[in-house]
Amino acid sequence: MSGDLVLGAYVFILAAFVGLEVISKVPTTLHTPLMSGANAIHGIIVVGAMLVVLAVPGTLGTILGFLAVVLGTANVVGGFVVTDRMLAMFQQRPKRAAPPAQKK
Amino acid sequence: MDIETWIPVVYLITAVTFVLGLKGLTGPTTAVAGNRIAAAGMLLAVAVTFAAKEFADYGVAAIGITAAAMATGSVAGVAGGRMVKMTAMPQMVALFNGAGGGSAALVSILEYARSIEVGSAPAAGAVVSTVLGLMIGGVSFAGSAIAFGKLQGILSPRAYRYPGQRLLTALVFGAMIVLALGLVLDNAGLVLVERPTALWAIAGLALLAGIALVMPIGGADMPVVISLLNAYTGLAVAMAGFVLGNQLLIVAGTLVGASGTILTRLMSRAMNRSLANVLFAGFGASAGAAVAARADDGRTTREVSTEDVAILLGYAQNVIVVPGYGMAVAQAQHAVRELADLLEAKGINVRYAIHPVAGRMPGHMNVLLAEANVPYDKLKDMEEINEDFKNADVALVIGANDVTNPAARADKSSPIYGMPILNVDQAKNVIVIKRSMRSGFAGIDNELYLDPKTGMLFGDAKEAVAKVVQELKKAA
Numbered sequence: 001m002s003g004d005l006v007l008g009a010y011v012f013i014l015a016a017f018v019g020l021e022v023i024s025k026v027p028t029t030l031h032t033p034l035m036s037g038a039n040a041i042h043g044i045i046v047v048g049a050m051l052v053v054l055a056v057p058g059t060l061g062t063i064l065g066f067l068a069v070v071l072g073t074a075n076v077v078g079g080f081v082v083t084d085r086m087l088a089m090f091q092q093r094p095k096r097a098a099p100p101a102q103k104k
Numbered sequence: 105m106d107i108e109t110w111i112p113v114v115y116l117i118t119a120v121t122f123v124l125g126l127k128g129l130t131g132p133t134t135a136v137a138g139n140r141i142a143a144a145g146m147l148l149a150v151a152v153t154f155a156a157k158e159f160a161d162y163g164v165a166a167i168g169i170t171a172a173a174m175a176t177g178s179v180a181g182v183a184g185g186r187m188v189k190m191t192a193m194p195q196m197v198a199l200f201n202g203a204g205g206g207s208a209a210l211v212s213i214l215e216y217a218r219s220i221e222v223g224s225a226p227a228a229g230a231v232v233s234t235v236l237g238l239m240i241g242g243v244s245f246a247g248s249a250i251a252f253g254k255l256q257g258i259l260s261p262r263a264y265r266y267p268g269q270r271l272l273t274a275l276v277f278g279a280m281i282v283l284a285l286g287l288v289l290d291n292a293g294l295v296l297v298e299r300p301t302a303l304w305a306i307a308g309l310a311l312l313a314g315i316a317l318v319m320p321i322g323g324a325d326m327p328v329v330i331s332l333l334n335a336y337t338g339l340a341v342a343m344a345g346f347v348l349g350n351q352l353l354i355v356a357g358t359l360v361g362a363s364g365t366i367l368t369r370l371m372s373r374a375m376n377r378s379l380a381n382v383l384f385a386g387f388g389a390s391a392g393a394a395v396a397a398r399a400d401d402g403r404t405t406r407e408v409s410t411e412d413v414a415i416l417l418g419y420a421q422n423v424i425v426v427p428g429y430g431m432a433v434a435q436a437q438h439a440v441r442e443l444a445d446l447l448e449a450k451g452i453n454v455r456y457a458i459h460p461v462a463g464r465m466p467g468h469m470n471v472l473l474a475e476a477n478v479p480y481d482k483l484k485d486m487e488e489i490n491e492d493f494k495n496a497d498v499a500l501v502i503g504a505n506d507v508t509n510p511a512a513r514a515d516k517s518s519p520i521y522g523m524p525i526l527n528v529d530q531a532k533n534v535i536v537i538k539r540s541m542r543s544g545f546a547g548i549d550n551e552l553y554l555d556p557k558t559g560m561l562f563g564d565a566k567e568a569v570a571k572v573v574q575e576l577k578k579a580a
Contacts, residue, residue: 004229004349005227005229005230005346007351008345008346008349008351008354011351011354011355011358012342012346012354012358015354015355015358015359015362016358016361016362018123018359018362019126019358019359019360019361019362019363020362020365020366022123022126022127022130022359023126023359023362023363023366024366025130026126026129026130027130027131028458028460028466028467028470028485029132029467029470029474029480029483030129030130030131030132030135030467030470031367031370031465031466031467031470032193032197032465032466032467032468032470032471033129033135033139033467033471034126034129034363034367034466034467035197035330035331035334035363035364035367035465035466035467036193036197037125037126037129037138037139037142038126038334038338038359038360038363038364039197039200039201039204039334039337039360040139040142040143040146040200041122041125041126041142041146041356041359041360042201042204042208042334042337042338042341042356042357042360043146043200043204044118044122044146044149044341044352044353044356044357045204045207045208045211045340045341045344045353045357046150046174046177046207047149047150047153047350047352047353048207048208048211048341048344048345048348048350048353049207049210049211050150050153050154050156050159050166050170051153051156051158051159051348051350052158052211052214052215052218052348053159053162053166053169053170053173054162054163054165054166054169055214055215055217055218056214056217056218056221057221061214061217062169064210064213064214065169065210065214066169066172066173067173067206067207067210068206068207068210068211068214069169069170069173069174069177069207070173070174070176070177070180071177071203071204071206071207071210072177072203072204072207073173073174073176073177073178073181074177074178074180074181074184074200074203075177075181075200075201075203075204075207076146076150076177076181077177077178077180077181077182077185078180078181078182078184078185078196078199078200078203079181079185079200079204080139080142080143080146080185081181081182081185081186082184082185082188082193082196082197082200083139084136084139084140084143085185085186085190086190086193086471086474087132087135087136087139088136089190089471089474089475089477090132090135090474090480091132091136
């Protein structure tokens with residue numbers, strides 16, 4: 001059993017506890033942004049994709065490496081953009097108090 | 105010291121920003137900052153990776169290819185993320201989720217191919233995580249693509265069933281797992297496997313498995329499926345982290361895995377069904393036949409006009425709006441808010457009752473109503489508001505069906521028996537805005553519509569609500 005693997009297992013298990021702890025406190029209202037935000041976070045795979053981008057020589061290897069980075073980047077960028085847009089909507093509250101009041 | 109030695113430290117900082125980002129999501133005021141902190145951490149991690157030895161060793165070509173790939177991915181991400189309408193959010197989330205899963209699967213393939221190329225047998229642990237990453241990532245990629253197709257309307261949202269389906273799905277999964285075990289045993293020197301062939305076969309089977317998994321699941325179960333696929337991609341990324349010996353990937357992937365798991369459990373519980381039931385029962389497979397407007401015992405539904413609705417609402421004191429997927433489809437959220445504004449200007453108390461699985465993803469209704477600038481303190485969870493329905497003068501059901509069906513409480517023979525529902529039937533008056541008498545997703549009659557105090561207003565949710573608004577304005 002390599003030390004690396006055991007270290008990885010430690011990280012995995014502890015992160016699972018942290019994740020369960022933090023996320024169980026997210027209110028229902030924010031479940032969609034949570035999913036979308038988590039979505040963006042797993043886009044970190046783009047770092048992994050960079051590390052193997054040219055790991056396999058040859059055309060097929062290069063194409064797969066290229067694709068891995070494209071997909072990973074789309075995941076990160078799209079994820080954060082969508083989450084930011086969603087959250088912006090939850091912020092607009094103070095601006096709206098006025099209109100209904102005027103109708104009185 | 106050069107940058108290289110600092111990379112693990114930067115990765116650690118990034119991991120912390122991810123935890124802070126998720127922690128920020130526990131409140132609407134801290135959420136934006138949290139999301140941006142996580143994005144900044146991400147940017148930092150990507151930037152320093154350019155200096156990583158593994159990457160630098162590929163030479164200049166890698167920088168060019170990566171830059172081109174990132175440009176392509178960014179354009180796709182920004183275009184997709186910016187242009188999509190809020191009502192199309194669930195499918196967009198599914199799409200980006202699938203992209204991550206696909207990327208994780210490719211990383212597993214490439215890393216494994218490299219170790220074969222070098223000729224050194226990869227460590228047993230690495231092989232296990234490779235095949236896991238490949239399988240989970242592949243399932244997530246293909247499953248998300250199907251979920252996207254269903255949500256976008258490219259594929260029929262109905263549950264797709266055919267004879268022998270479960271058997272075929274089991275065979276696909278079985279074959280995939282046998283091959284994966286083969287690769288692991290091959291690594292241990294116990295059997296001999298043609299490695300590249302096995303790897304490609306696993307990848308192909310994982311894609312098939314993803315399709316086979318999601319095709320038989322109907323539209324209304326999408327909140328569960330999307331959460332589950334989210335968890336899968338997270339796990340696939342964590343596995344890729346094991347393969348590459350990269351702790352940042354493990355932390356990030358696991359956090360997402362945990363979040364997806366929690367959401368999946370919440371969504372399943374909100375339907376009072378086990379995850380296995382959601383995945384394999386083929387709920388809602390029957391094509392929604394028109395439901396009789398008249399029950400066997402002679403009760404009929406009562407159709408009302410927009411004028412009736414406007415009058416009823418105008419004299420109410422307490423109104424509870426119950427939004428469902430129909431509101432999202434018709435994009436009626438802005439009209440609904442306009443209606444609420446008018447009522448509130450008359451001093452009427454308007455609140456929204458949100459069922460956990462209303463819509464097509466967790467929290468779907470909350471986001472739509474937030475888009476229409478409905479203050480989030482007016483959005484009430486089921487537990488919070490269910491006791492209040494009996495004090496409500498009018499419950500206005502807009503495009504929701506099964507989550508209001510009293511049969512879930514009383515009728516043991518009903519397929520949705522036991523599912524927690526909103527107590528709409530306890531309100532003094534009920535108005536249901538609905539396109540037609542088609543049954544809900546579950547394909548069953550809704551007793552609520554036969555209740556004498558229920559008025560049915562047929563039509564497109566947006567148009568119907570807009571007409572009610574006009575009537576109210578006329579009266580004012």
